[in-house]
Amino acid sequence: MAPRLRLLPLVLAGLVPAVATADEVPRVQIEWNLRVRTERVDDDAFARDADATTARLRAGVRFQPGGGFSALVEGEGIAAAGDAYNSGANGRSAYPLVVDAEGAELNQAWLAWKNARVQATVGRQRLLFDNQRWIGNSGWRQNEQTFDALLLEATPRPDLTARYAWLQRVHRVNGDDAIDPLARERALDSHLFELAWKRDVQQLAAYAWLHEDEDVATASTATYGLRSATSTVRDGNGWGLSLELARQRDYANSPLSFSHSYWLIEPSITRRGVAWRAGWEHLGGDGRHALQTPLATLHAFNGWADKFGVTPVGGLEDRYLGAAGKFATNRFDWQLAWHDYRADTGGRYGSEWNAALGFPLGAQLKGLVKIADYRADGFARDTTKAWVQVEWVGHRQYSRGGE
Structure with a gap:
């Protein structure tokens, strides 16, 4: 196979002329x-x-030269106080894994153009599709997941959106210094297609994720699905219903042969600002192989203890209850959830409680306290995780002639 062009050098070469030739006042x-x-x-x-x-510092420069063009160059650096944990890069395997390795790297570098109906973005970028169950940035980790990709979006009419993405490489949350080179990044030849329709309280989407992993052939899959989301919540009251059905099979260079089902049923009701939900998520497995979501935002699904980032070969049935709301004039927000985990092929894995409280510490500072408690019943071991976090997000804009 002839070597393919890397997207990132082409984007970096295009940033300067894009800004310099714009007719409008650049920002x-x-x-x-x-x-x-x-x-x-x-x-x-x-x-x-x-x-x-x-501590993670992410900083970038966003260019808006006009004419529909925009660009972003962004880097990030992660530092740690001590090494009493296994980061995946420090060799401390006697400790549990916390995938926040020290290091510095280029996080995003992309060039985009858009008009009223079409948008194109090329380069290293953050990709967030729908609820991120299949494609996401794993934003909970200090080093987020990004992609060297081409993204095309078209809106032929206000209620209809079509998206296509070609993925050349994924930069994983483990960072550039992970001991396992396959945990750092993967070479891909993946094609993502989605057609989404939205009107009033209803959203529908049909998708095809054709994922070819050129480094790990057994990870290549084709997933076809339909997703529906309805929400009537207004002024803190209403109901919602999310439904999803998909089928995943072997694809491209995969030496395996399999076909697994996925479904999600999640009704919810909101009263006086408190949202109550119940859910049943099914990831099929046959005892030899199971449905996988390797490009997803994994921490947001199947419990914060992260026991099911890789679906066990027996599959996974996650039945859960949850509640979330705000108090103190919407300054504080809270979440509470309970999960019951079982295998698709029979047998019980365990259960888990999750709880979180977010609170302001100033105009641009936000605090978070969060806990996950997993009780094993046939899979892994009992695990408790706790987090205390402070985050500061800001920006400052400049234009020719002043701020």
Whole structure:
């Protein structure tokens, strides 16, 4: 196979002429995100607990030269106080894993153009499709997941959107210094298609994720699905219903042969600002292989203890209850959830409680306290995780002739 062009050098070469040739007054925005977090992990599979205190600074420059063009160059650096945890890069395998490794890297570098109906973005970028169950940035981790990709979006009419993305490479949350080179990044030849319709309280989407992993052939899959989301919530009252059905099979260079089902049923009701929900998510498995979501935002699904980032070969049935709301004039927000985990092929994995409280610490500062408690019943070991986090997000815009 002839070597393919890498997207990123082409984008970086295009940033300067795009800004310099614009006719309109250019604008430049400096953006930053500083997040400091302590994570403690008590996993019965290890004799030692993990304590990870890390700081992540992400900073970028966004160019808006006019003429429909925009561009972003963004880097990030992660530092840690101590090494009493296994980051995946520090060799501390006697401790539980906390995937927040020290290091610095280019996070995003993309060039985009859009008009009223069409948008194109090329380069290293953050991709968020729908609820991020299949394609996301894993934003909970200090080093987020980004993609070297081409993204095309078209809106032929206000209620209809078509999206296509070609993925050349995924930069994973483990960082550039992970001991396992396959945990750092993967070479891809993946094609993502989605057609979405939205009107009033109803949203519908049909998708095809044709994912070819050129580094790990057994990870290549084709997933076809339909998603429906309805929400009538107004002024803190109403109901909602999310439904999804998909089928995943072997694809492209995969040496395997399989076909698995996925479904989600999640009704919800909101009263006086408190949202109550119940859910049943099914990831099929046959005891030899199971449905996988390797490009997803994994931490947001199947519990915050992260026991099911890779679906067990027996599949996964996650039945859950949850509630969320705000108080103190909407300054504080809280979440509470309970999960019951079972295998698709029979048998029980365990259960888990999750709880979180978010609160303001100033105009641009926000605090978060969060806990996950997993009780094993046939899969993994009892695990408790706790987090305390402070995050500062800001930006400052400049234009020719002043701020």
